Amino acid sequence: MEKKTKKIYLLAAILFILSFFLPNASLANGDSYEVSSAVLNIRSEPSNDASLVGQFTKGDKVNAFDEQHGWVQTYYGGEPVWVAKHHLISTGDSSQEAAPAAEETVNEEPAAEPAVNSSGSVTVSADSIYVRSGPSTSDIIISYAYQGDSFDVNAASGDWIEISLGNGETGWIASWLTTDGSSNEEATENTAPTVEAAQTQSSSSGSLSGHTIVIDPGHGGKDPGAIGLNNIYEKDVVTSTADYVVQQLEEAGANVIVTRNGDYFVSLDERARISNSYNTDAFISLHYDSFSAVPVSGVTTYYNSDSDTALASSLNSTLSSTVSLPSRGTQQAGYKVLENTNAPSVLIELGYITNPHDLTVVQTGDYQSSVARAITNGLINHLN
Ligand SMILES: [Zn+2]
Incomplete structure (x- = not known):
């Protein structure tokens, strides 16, 4: 082969490889979407491990500027951010590039309605x-x-x-x-x-519909919280408990904002800032206690100011009637995260992970689910 022919082959190969990248870039640009899930995490990078920047809620409009591996890039507070595409419903394509037909036909569906397709x-x-x-x-x-x-x-x-x-x-x-x-x-x-x-039916006729609840899973990342028996970290038990709580609140129709959605560090100021950036009806920080004296057991609901006492007593009431650990009642305490939060706020210590009995109980799905039920019912009583 001549040198010249080789060059042509090389050029063709480069063009061939490039052709895989170019059309995708132009497709994503200009698409607009609506958020289909109750909440959608906004992240700094196209990854579930990237830091949480904020959250969209159902019906929010999102304009796509780029797309990568199932993530869509948009702007939030002037910054480029990423959201998972599978929570988005296409509402149009401002460019003439053909989007996949399946997405186009979804356009006329009212995204906020619970939808069941024609085949049931x-x-x-x-x-x-x-x-x-x-x-x-x-x-x-x-x-x-x-x-x-x-x-x-x-x-x-x-x-x-x-x-x-x-x-x-x-x-x-x-x-x-x-x-x-x-x-x-x-x-x-x-x-x-x-x-x-x-x-x-409206998509929001649950008994907490129209209410925004911030769930604050304590600790995370470099901050393990209390370290219990068997080297169990408070942050891990809290994360799993928060999943139950968020799930049940969403089932009750609440708009739920979570200050931490994985194992990463979030400062107390940031937790309060997240809550204060929404029209929050209640801020609930979830924790598990530690204490040097092993016999201490039970659930304590802490509040900071007079404006928090009604929420605290409502939650204490459903917690004491629903969960299997004893209630230690409500207590006033100057926790920073409560002080800095504008909405009525409580911090609940859901059991002692330094107590062998409490530790066994609180790690079960039954217990964490009962906590979620108690918080949901306590909020329903308090807000309605
Ligand atoms: Zn804690």
């Missing part, structure tokens, strides 16, 4: 949700479903959808944590009557 299936839009034995948050949890899971719909009751679980069993899920399972808009007359009933 539904897709989970939240990260993970409970499947319950009946259509309310007080029915027992029989299974879990995860984002992207699709189910056939049997019936609807209020804002709840009865689904087939595939093993011959059925269960109920909250419709506001789901989206339309497909992009097919035609033949709505084939929609089952029960499904239409679900569609006409």
